[in-house]
Amino acid sequence: MDDFAVMWDWLGFAVRWLHVVTAIAWIGSSFYFIALDLGLTRRPGLPEGVHGEEWQVHGGGFYNIQKYLVAPPQLPEHLTWFKWESYATWLSGFALLAIIYYAGADLYLIDRNVLDVSAPVAILISLASIGLGWLLYDMLCKSRLGKNDTALMLVLYAILVAMSWGYTQLFTGRAAFLHLGAFTATIMTANVFLLIIPNQKIVVAELKAGRDPAPKLGAQAKQRSLHNNYLTLPVVFLMLSNHYPLAFGTKFNWVIAALIFIIGVLIRHYFNTVHARKGNPHWTWALSAILFVIIMWLSTVPAVLTGERQVSAAEERFLASTHFPAVRDTVMGRCAMCHAAEPGFAGVRAAPKDVVLDTDAAIAAHAREIYLQAGRSHAMPPGNVSAMTEEERRLLVTWFEEAR
Helix, strand or coil, rough: CCEEEEEEEHHHHHHHHHHHHHHHHHHHHHHHHHHHHCCCCCCCCCCCEEEEEEEEECCCCCEEEEECCCCCCCCCCCCCCHHHHHHHHHHHHHHHHHHHHCCHHHHHHHCCCCCCCCHHHHHHHHHHHHHHHHHHHHHHHCCCCHHHHHHHHHHHHHHHHHHHEEEEECCCCHHHHHHHHHHHHHHHHHHHHHHHHHHHHHHHHHCCCCCCCCHHHHHHHHHHHHHHHHHHHHHHHHHHHHHHHHHHHCCCCHHHHHHHHHHHHHHHHHHHHHHCCCCCHCCCCCCCHHHHHHHHHHHHCCCCCCCHHHCHHHHHHHHHHHCHHHHHHHHHHHHCCCCCCCCCCCCCCCCHHHHCCCCCHHHCCCCCCCCCCCHHHCCCCCHHHCCCCCCHHHHHHHHHHHHC
């Protein structure tokens, strides 16, 4: 029994769960404070220094929330800092990147028809691109361009489009989308860790010392917070995209990613406008729907890669196994009616998760998934609709564990 493969798969599941939980916490608190800030109202009689207030009701209680532009006359000893949600999201996301894409670089990260490099080189490219992305972004924000929010946003969008294309020239389509999400999420978390929180700590220290903090500290933090606001929804899409091959596995996948950023901005603009009580711009939803239809159309274009994918050393071992002929017969008989280019099972129009198992190379490429889903567990076939026997499941286990 390959206990390590099972434990590693469960580790990936646990870290993914942690990543989702922390992301919900970060996005939830972020969206809440954005809505709160935009919805503040001013009225006569507010305490000195209060910019606005809002009354909210939740859980059977009423809340009166007031915002000070600088600070109250007497700064409280205890302040709640919203930062660990962001840090934990990035740390868990990076751990997941390492568990899946770095440890499984030959399968998930590298496409030798795109760029034929070794696993260590691919990982270094990955790390460098994510780190350099933040440095470039930070430099632009601190330059003269950073004083013009509109021009800065347009330049940043151009960079994101370039990265959308660039990543597809380096990695598999799945990894390209994941890295574009990591590239953007790193900028967002670095904004919190390297600028927003440090600036806020300086402001608190200045106030406690009886000095007036520099106005630029708040302006810088507000600008970075605005960027994080508009980048959130595209990042969520990119992180979920690995479940949808029609998004990442098509010829114009980089164009799809670029359009997703526009859709995310449109949706955030709608909610920001509504929360600020400045109207109800329904046109943003109409335009988003049109762009999504365009994305659907782009996904039907034939894949850019042609020819047979190169077989890795591990896949060669699976193909050379003495058990492989029997494994192939089992997969063809129990799995390929759904996992085929043209599924023959009633009600299945496309191979689930775009996993096609109708060739020897495809079976070898998906050996780990076959082992985990149909050998070590009964997840596949669903409901055992093709009546896979226990003997056949043991065969899949023996084949994988011996060849691995």
